[in-house]
Amino acid sequence: NAGVTQTPKFRILKIGQSMTLQCTQDMNHNYMYWYRQDPGMGLKLIYYSVGAGITDKGEVPNGYNVSRSTTEDFPLRLELAAPSQTSVYFCASFGGKEGGREQYFGPGTRLTVT
């Protein structure tokens, strides 16, 4: 298993540009999440999904959109990038056998908006 993979690892955007952060998991987990991590602020939930075709807002969804057309993929779309979206973005999935379920994180995407 590759686990949770994210692309790209780094990206620099200009203000107003758009981009999609890709996230794929090969563990057949129903639950997937997008977080952003700002220095000293821990992780904030942007969006999450409980299964293909179902998404819901987290704590900080403004400026982002997601889709979940398959179990494996959960891309995060940034429209009209702003400096406030400079952060490290982590995708995660949650699942496993009862009693052993845990959350698995991707390696992260470091995004800078200038």
Added chain:
Amino acid sequence: GDSVTQMEGPVTLSEEAFLTINCTYTATGYPSLFWYVQYPGEGLQLLLKATKADDKGSNKGFEATYRKETTSFHLEKGSVQVSDSAVYFCALRDSSTGNQFYFGTGTSLTVIP
């Protein structure tokens, strides 16, 4: 709503010192509790977990006990090593809120030889 509060850092310890990182939580349901570790430039990795009151999670010499009466899940290690230097996050999962995870702000630990 659900939340996690953990001890602010940074924490600097000498090798072989005793470590405690405090974590308390607020939850509407009956959460599972976790400690994650993040090494520089990497994603979070699960360190240990506890799924019900009085459970003790342990891994790599780290321990934490789920205390419902004090709503706490403090992380401890008896003798830290330089390789333990990382950021530690306390988190809870509340199945009554769609299996959302709530994270503390993280505590940076540096262990010096």
